[in-house]
Amino acid sequence: MKIIVSKEPNYTLFELNGNLDLIASEIFEKNVEAIISEEAVNLLIDFTNVDFVNSAGLRGLFIASNKLKLTNGKLVIFSLQPQVNEIFIITGFNQALNVLDTKAEAIESI
Amino acid sequence: MNNNFISEVKNSIPAIADCRVELLKFGRKNKLSKECLFGLVLAVDELLMNIVLYGYKDDREHSIFLEIKIDGENIYVQIVDDGIPFNPQSAPSPDINTPVETRTPGGLGIFLAKNYVNSIDYVFSEGKNRLKLHKFVC
Numbered sequence: 001m002k003i004i005v006s007k008e009p010n011y012t013l014f015e016l017n018g019n020l021d022l023i024a025s026e027i028f029e030k031n032v033e034a035i036i037s038e039e040a041v042n043l044l045i046d047f048t049n050v051d052f053v054n055s056a057g058l059r060g061l062f063i064a065s066n067k068l069k070l071t072n073g074k075l076v077i078f079s080l081q082p083q084v085n086e087i088f089i090i091t092g093f094n095q096a097l098n099v100l101d102t103k104a105e106a107i108e109s110i
Numbered sequence: 111m112n113n114n115f116i117s118e119v120k121n122s123i124p125a126i127a128d129c130r131v132e133l134l135k136f137g138r139k140n141k142l143s144k145e146c147l148f149g150l151v152l153a154v155d156e157l158l159m160n161i162v163l164y165g166y167k168d169d170r171e172h173s174i175f176l177e178i179k180i181d182g183e184n185i186y187v188q189i190v191d192d193g194i195p196f197n198p199q200s201a202p203s204p205d206i207n208t209p210v211e212t213r214t215p216g217g218l219g220i221f222l223a224k225n226y227v228n229s230i231d232y233v234f235s236e237g238k239n240r241l242k243l244h245k246f247v248c
Contacts, residue, residue: 019130022123022159052130052148054155055219062210083148090225091218096210 003031011042011110019052025060032064041073042110046103048079058093065097074098078106113140115178119158121166121193126158129176140180146248149226150185154178156219157189157198157241165193165239180247187227187243196239197232198223 001024004015012035018024035043043064065075076098080088088094100106115136119129130151137147154176161174175190201220204213224230231242 019127021127021130021155023127052151054152054159055222056159058218083145087152087222090206091204091222092206092210 001027003028005031005035007040011044011107012040013044013046015046015049017049020050020057020060021052021054022056025056028060029064032067036067036071036073039071041068041071043068043073043075044103044106044110045075045077046079047077047081047084050084051081053084053087055091058087058091061097062093074110076100076106076109078103113180115176117176119174119176121162121172121174123159123162126155126162129158130155133178136178142180142185143248146185146245149248150178150187150245153223153226153243153245154187154189156223157243160196160198160219161189161191161193161239165191165196167194183247185243185245185247187241187245189239189241189243191239192237193239195234197234198230198241199232 001016001018001020004017006013014031016028020028032043061075061077068075078100079102080099088097088099098109100109115133117129117132119125133151133154134147137150142150158174158176166172172192177188179186198220202217203221204217227243227245229244233240
């Protein structure tokens with residue numbers, strides 16, 4: 001898992017590349033801790049290049065979302081591949097997390 | 111024997127990630143659709159992860175035997191491990207209709223695995239957990 005981090009005035013963008021599994025989820029959570037400590041609030045996550053997500057990856061996202069809520073922030077995920085999107089729907093995580101189609105919609109939502 | 115996949119997976123999370131890569135290659139070689147292969151890989155991944163994280167009470171190295179066979183319209187998977195007896199069929203499923211926030215943690219991986227295969231059979235014999243999965247080629 002490679003994460004490209006870019007900072008914008010109203011949000012931080014993570015571009016995830018690879019598989020969001022248990023190992024990646026730990027890397028992801030560390031990156032989230034880092035931006036929270038820098039007082040960033042909103043996190044947008046680009047899923048375009050995420051080919052695979054498992055239950056550990058879903059949990060990592062949920063934990064990150066809850067941490068951001070504590071600082072009145074928001075976690076928004078966008079551009080999910082069809083199979084990845086299906087996992088969110090099957091497990092109900094599409095209700096627990098903000099999942100949108102495009103980056104434009106994600107920016108609009110914060 | 112191109113349509114058989116046999117692997118001995120060590121009880122570590124990186125070993126599961128390596129196995130996933132090999133399984134993807136195998137699936138592509140056998141012309142499984144992206145959707146079908148995704149489901150197969152996810153189900154195997156979740157079941158292996160469950161064994162590695164919860165199946166062993168010691169710190170020793172263990173081997174999990176994985177065998178996959180594609181036979182026409184059928185995919186057969188066997189997973190054999192020497193961990194503590196655990197029947198995924200008896201694992202409580204998360205209540206998918208309640209919000210994630212209020213659910214009891216656990217069971218999500220097994221739930222996903224069940225969702226992506228057509229059947230799961232479990233027996234414990236000769237000191238080993240033996241899982242048999244069946245998935246139709248889709």
